[in-house]
Amino acid sequence: MSDKKATLSIDGKTLELNVHSGTIGPDVIEVSPLTGNGYFTYDPGFVSTAACESKITYIDGNAGVLLHGGYPIEQLAEQSDYLETCYLLLYGKLPNQTEKETFVNKVRMHTMVNDQMSTFFKGFRRDAHPMAIMCGVVGALSAFYHDSLDIADEHHREISAIRLIAKMPTLAAMTYKYTIGQPFMYPQNHLSYSENFLHMMFGNPCEPSNVNPVLAKAMDKIFLLHADHEQNASTSTVRLAGSTGANPFACISAGIAALWGPSHGGANEAVLDMLEEIGDASRIDEFVARAKDKNDPFRLMGFGHRVYKNFDPRAKVMKQAADEVLAELGLENDPLLKIAKRLEQIALEDEYFVEKKLYPNVDFYSGIILKAIGIPTSMFTVIFALGRTPGWIAHWNEMISGAYRIGRPRQLYTGPEKRDFVPLDKR
C-alpha cells in the first residue's frame, strides 16, 4: 500500500483520503471516511469502483491484456490446459507434475453426483431453458454436503471447490440430456476432463464412447478462455452472496443466474441468434445501422465491453481456434463464420464502433466453435458457466479466506420526503 493521499474539498471542508497502489494498474482512493462526513460516492454500474483487493486476475482494458496469476491468457491458451488453469486460479501458481496429477485425480474422483440429483431434473419441463435448470441443480448440491459447509474451514472450502469444478460438466451434460429425452451418461474415469464432458453430452448407453480429440481440445480451450475475468458481474454476484456467509454452492448458483443475462454470459447465445437472423452478408449493413440507432434497442451482440476498449485478447484466440476447428472439420466455408468475419470487418471500420471503442469480445466467436462441436445454442451460456466456475470459486475462496465484511452498498435517494399515511377513504 502507498502513502499517497487524495484531497477532496467540499462544502468548505477538506478531506484527506488514503490512496493505495497495487502491483500494476490504477491506484485506488479509499473513500470509506466519506460516510462519517455525511457523503456517499455515486457510481452506478460500478464503472470506477474497486470493490475488493485481489491477486487472481488482472485486466488492462486499453492494452487488451488479460493475466491469470501474471500469465498472459494467450500463453495459457497455447501452452496450458483447463484443469492446470483451474489450479493456477485456486492456488496462485502453476502446479508441478506431482501437484498437477494429484489435482487432476482429485477432480476425476468427484465427477459423479449423488443419484438423488437426477430426481431434481424430473421437476422441469423438457423444454426448460438449460440455464434455468442449472441455477436449480447447482444450488441443490448444497443439500448433499452438510458435512463440509463450514466456510471457515479451509478443507471444506477446498473440497467444495473441487466438487464444483468436477461436477459442473456432469450437471451440464445431464441438463442437455434431460432436454432431449436421452438417458444421463456417467463420467468415465479413463477420459480427460473435456473428453469426459463431450462423452456425457453426446455419448449414449448403446455404443462405446467415441470422442473426437480435435473437438475435445477445442472444448478445453473454450473452458480455459472463460475461466476467470476479474470482477465481472457474475463474479461480483458470487462475492456479494459469499459476503453474507452463504455456502459456496448457493453462491455459484447466484453467479449462474447473473451470467444468464444477454449483456453478460447470455451474449454467446445471442450472437448465434443474431448471425442466424442476419442470415446473409447482404443484410449486415441493415443490422449495423440498427445497432447505431439510438431509438432501436438492438445491439451488435458480441461487441463492446465495460473494460476492454481494445480487442478482447480472448476473442483473438477464439477467432484463431474457430478457423482451426472449422478447417479440421471441413467447415471452413461455414456461412455463419463468413458472416461473422464480414460483420467484424465492417464494425471495425465503422466510425460509430471505432469512436465508442466497440471491439469483438469473448462471446463473438465462441458460439461458432460451440456450434461446430455440436453444442446447441441454448447450451452456450451453460458452457460459459462451466468454464467460469473456477474463477467464481477462486474469488469466493480469496474473499472468505481473508478479512471481509458483508457487502452493503448505499444509494442516492430521490423518493418522497417523510409524509403521513392517508386512510383509504381519504385518497
Ligand code: SDX
Ligand atoms: C461478457 O465484465 C466482463 O468481464 C464480462 C465478460 C466476462 O468474461 O465475464 O467479459 C463477459 O459479458 C462480455 C460482454 C458480452 N455482452 C455483449 O456482447 C452484449 C453487447 N454489448 C453491450 O451490451 C455492452 O457493450 C456491454 C454490456 C458489454 C458493456 O456495456 P457498458 O460498459 O455499460 O457500455 P454502454 O452500454 O454504456 O455502451 C457505451 C456506448 C453506448 O452508447 P452511448 O449511450 O454512449 O451513446 O456504446 C454503445 C452504447 O449504446 N454500445 C453499443 C454496443 N455496446 C455498447 N452499441 C451497439 N452495439 C453494441 N454491442
